[in-house]
Amino acid sequence: MSQSQPIPQTDPRAGYLRRKAEIDAAVTRVLSGGQYILGSEMEAFEAEFAAWTEAEQAIAVGNGTDGLVIGLLALGVQPGDRVITVSHTAVATVSAIEMIGAVPVLVDTDACYGMDPSGLSHVLDACLREGRRVGAVIPVHLYGQAADLEPICATAARAAVPVLEDCSQAHGATLGGRQVGRYGQAAVYSFYPTKNLGGYGDGGMITTDVAALADECRACRQYGWRERFVSASAGRNSRLDEMQAAILRVKLASLSEDNARRGAIAALYDQGLATAPIERPQRRAQAGHVFHQYVIRAEGRDDLKARLAERGIGTGLHYPVPVHLQPAYAGRIALADGELPNTEASARVILSLPMYPELTDTDVERVIAAISASMS
Ligand SMILES: Cc1ncc(COP(=O)(O)O)c(C=O)c1O
CATH class of the missing domain: 3.90.1150.10 (Aspartate Aminotransferase, domain 1)
Structure with missing residues (x-):
């Protein structure tokens, strides 16, 4: 940028212009192909993203907030359950908990803006002492840096509480050489345009190694269907569209x-x-x-x-x-x-x-x- 031009804080358009030919070709491919929802672009992107994040399964959804909601539901979180997370985060982390009728309990952050493990330990003990069921813990890897996952996961594990990692700001971040998203039972990513991997609209992904969880998330993202027109469970609608999937494949590369x-x-x-x-x-x-x-x-x-x-x-x-x-x-x-x-x-x-x-x-x-x- 020249000396006089303003420098924005973020600039997703610059990412488009840098790959314009490839992204335009991907969009044209989808438009001409005639399949706009739940098609081959999304399936390929799920497979590529799972490989990139070293997860067994990836389930694409409409946005990161829906990913948290669907992830919590798939983990069996019930209305009234406590879900422990942080307050120094995008409001979506907390709003997702309330969307399913669960009750957020917020912990302070450490010097790296991750969940304070000792705060988690205190609050988990307090919930259990009061006889409250804790449905999940959601550490957020804010700004692109992993939360202190080892003590967080160990604390959750001693109470048999699942960990759902919020990786919305941390595509590719590692801790001890291992990718974030690989520590908890499942992880959620956002593809909001300004994210490290961002589309040109909304998008999100859930990753997990647990086949039953992946199956539950897949059914939940489309009306509870495992078979077309058969809602075996109560689901919702949260699908990554083919256009975003095709764009995200270009950018994942x-x-x-x-x-x-x-x-x-x-x-x-x-x-x-x-x-x-x-x-x-x-x-x-x-x-x-x-x-x-x-x-x-x-x-x-x-x-x-x-x-x-x-x-x-x-x-x-x-x-x-x-x-x-x-x-x-x-x-x-x-x-x-x-x-x-x-x-x-x-x-x-x-x-x-x-x-x-x-x-x-x-x-x-x-x-x-x-x-x-x-x-x-
Ligand atoms: C930490 C965090 N969690 C959740 C979300 C929600 O993602 P989305 O905007 O795709 O719903 C975001 C994105 O803003 C985020 O930064």
């Missing part, structure tokens, strides 16, 4: 390369901001971060955001208000130990810098220079 570019941009930010009066993102030991977002912490964050905007640099807030303080949830959601100090402190200082694979090194240098100039 370069996801590793795109994630590597995100990592290179993060390294440039790390280096360029080493002496700036901000905090750079902390890395979890053994974690392969895929930098869905590069999130700094800055006192006077709102001023910095405004000054960067004056210089044509777009930034984001992920998220400005934690879920438990949103108007729809405030005062009525159970919080571990009654409060979430890290979550609330984070919301006041976080700032997401421009991050997408098509950013050039020169763009990144401009962002770094603008931060330095804004803070001096």
